Amino acid sequence: MIEARPSRWRHRLLAAGAALTLSLGAAVAPATGAVANPKSTLPSGNTDYRTLADYENDMAELAAQHPTLVKPITLPYKTTSGRTVRGIEISKNVRANDGKPVFVDVGMHHGNEWPSGEMTMEFAIDLVKNSRNPYVSKLLDRARVVIVPVVNVDGFARNRRQTDTNTDMNRNYGLGWLPLSSAGVAPWSEPESRNIAWLLSTRQATVFNTQHTCIQVVLYPPLQLAAGPAQDTERLHRLASAVAAKYGPTYRALPSAEDYETTGEAIDWAYYATRGLSITSETCPDPGVARTFQTQVLDTYAAHRSAMFEALETAADPREHAVIEGKAPKDAVLRLTKSFDMYTSPYAQPDGTVRPTSFTTTLSSDLDIERSNGKFQWAVNPSYRPIPAYQADGVRGNQTGFYTEPWILTCERPDGTVLQTTRVNVDLGKRVEVDLKQCKRDFHRKDVR
Ligand SMILES: [Zn+2]
Missing domain, CATH: 3.40.630.10 (Zn peptidases)
Known part of the structure; x- marks a missing residue:
């Protein structure tokens, strides 16, 4: 627990010339524009909790x-x-x-x-x-x-x-x-x-x-x-x-x-x-x-x-972390996805059985190709995912392995048309280059939808 909310001072004017300007509260700004409370060592200059x-x-x-x-x-x-x-x-x-x-x-x-x-x-x-x-x-x-x-x-x-x-x-x-x-x-x-x-x-x-x-x-x-x-x-x-x-x-x-x-x-x-x-x-x-x-x-x-x-x-x-790199058409969108089931601990279910509940985790992040030469470097978590103790059949502790499922990389037009799909395995601290020639070839072709 923390202490009860104290009365607010709201002196928060920063020194003139500071890189940052924060709003004044309803009350009392010092007329000089000096730091309101010289005792505050915070980047904001605050002397009290925020609302x-x-x-x-x-x-x-x-x-x-x-x-x-x-x-x-x-x-x-x-x-x-x-x-x-x-x-x-x-x-x-x-x-x-x-x-x-x-x-x-x-x-x-x-x-x-x-x-x-x-x-x-x-x-x-x-x-x-x-x-x-x-x-x-x-x-x-x-x-x-x-x-x-x-x-x-x-x-x-x-x-x-x-x-x-x-x-x-x-x-x-x-x-x-x-x-x-x-x-x-x-x-x-x-x-x-x-x-x-x-x-x-x-x-x-x-x-x-x-x-x-x-x-x-x-x-x-x-x-x-x-x-x-x-x-x-x-x-x-x-x-x-x-x-x-x-x-x-x-x-x-x-x-x-x-x-x-x-x-x-x-x-x-x-x-x-x-x-x-x-x-x-x-x-x-x-x-x-x-x-x-x-x-x-x-x-x-x-x-x-x-x-x-x-x-x-x-x-x-x-x-x-890991790095995926390569060349893609300018204005393309790259998307990295992965979807897998994970489990709770076993517990008493409404039907009377004691078992885990499963849920699906989907990871999906994207990158926009903005450089005219199409080069990109994408810092990602490794494709190798630690096997958790919580499994479909209960708690299996002391796992030492990793799932070897790949990242699924798609190269897309900005409208979402997928032009190429490739699987990428990349380990911790490693870099891997992906070949997106098919995406480059089809990116401006009107007959590819
Ligand atoms: Zn806590």
């Missing part, structure tokens, strides 16, 4: 003022109470659909964990404000950052952990799902968890971070001891350790199952479906320290910033 309107205004203004760097996104499913979930993408030439590796960073699966939204939003503002800094600039050349600061909007509006169906959305993801008391009436019953599945299924997220409070850990799959270690445990641990080290010496990196056992969390489905490195970052002040905006946000942000740059560097690192 939902503040988050939406901040994202809208970043996008409006930096149209080549920031693009607004709207997640497809409205919340149970009809609210819209919004985010932003940040990258150089952000509107080009150009195949950069993607770092997805989300806050507030739990609506009462306000610092998790603040951390996420401040990092977005930080990236934009410092986009001309050589280090940041290079990262934004190489990678795309997708930020959704408040994924459980209803929960945030009511300052409570659950969604408006009284579900803990971080128990509602389908892989390994169990009907725990707050896991929802069915796997994927919540629009909020389906939104995150959409987010990660429609882009090549090589790293996924979900921000929480209030313990000092960075967690990675699996969620249950019976599942056994993830195939990429070494890589997951390396990332989680690097992130934890930035938060401080008292932070630990470990498999989620060794912290506490549960099912249906975002990171488990995300890793086993996409093979993107998926972590839960929990921040908290040291034991005995009061939990305030000062201790949970102002005093934590500098470490969080370093931690997220670790995650972003990993997302951009070609050793941590």
Whole structure:
């Protein structure tokens, strides 16, 4: 839990000449234009928690003022109470659909964990404000950052952990799902968890971070001891350790199952479906320290910033993903898809049997060929997908293998006409060249439909 909502100050004018202009609240702007509260070390200059309107205004203004760097996104499913979930993408030439590796960073699966939204939003503002800094600039050349600061909007509006169906959305993801008391009436019953599945299924997220409070850990799959270690445990641990080290010496990196056992969390489905490195970052002040905006946000942000740059560097690192490259006709659309069944844990079904429920995960992302020479490089997750413990016949832990299913690559006209379909297998850290001659030959032929 966090403390009750304090009265708002809303001093948020930045120093004159700052790269970023944020809206003034209804109240009190200092006449000088100086930093409102010199104690705020945040990129926004804020000294208090945001409201939902503040988050939406901040994202809208970043996008409006930096149209080549920031693009607004709207997640497809409205919340149970009809609210819209919004985010932003940040990258150089952000509107080009150009195949950069993607770092997805989300806050507030739990609506009462306000610092998790603040951390996420401040990092977005930080990236934009410092986009001309050589280090940041290079990262934004190489990678795309997708930020959704408040994924459980209803929960945030009511300052409570659950969604408006009284579900803990971080128990509602389908892989390994169990009907725990707050896991929802069915796997994927919540629009909020389906939104995150959409987010990660429609882009090549090589790293996924979900921000929480209030313990000092960075967690990675699996969620249950019976599942056994993830195939990429070494890589997951390396990332989680690097992130934890930035938060401080008292932070630990470990498999989620060794912290506490549960099912249906975002990171488990995300890793086993996409093979993107998926972590839960929990921040908290040291034991005995009061939990305030000062201790949970102002005093934590500098470490969080370093931690997220670790995650972003990993997302951009070609050793941590795969690359598909080649030449295609200018203006063609390339699409990479994969569809497969996944399973919950076994549980008592309405017909009295105890068995898992299956669901289909479809990954589908695309790239636009914009260069006149048609050359492209597409950073993707490897085609080899880790075999999860949750199977049609129950929990089969300690899997070590990978499914060898390929990516299905289609080369299309902008109107969706498929001119060529090819299967691509590509392993971690590898590059593969695809031959799209048929697509090139037929792209401008009127008789090929
Ligand atoms: Zn949480």
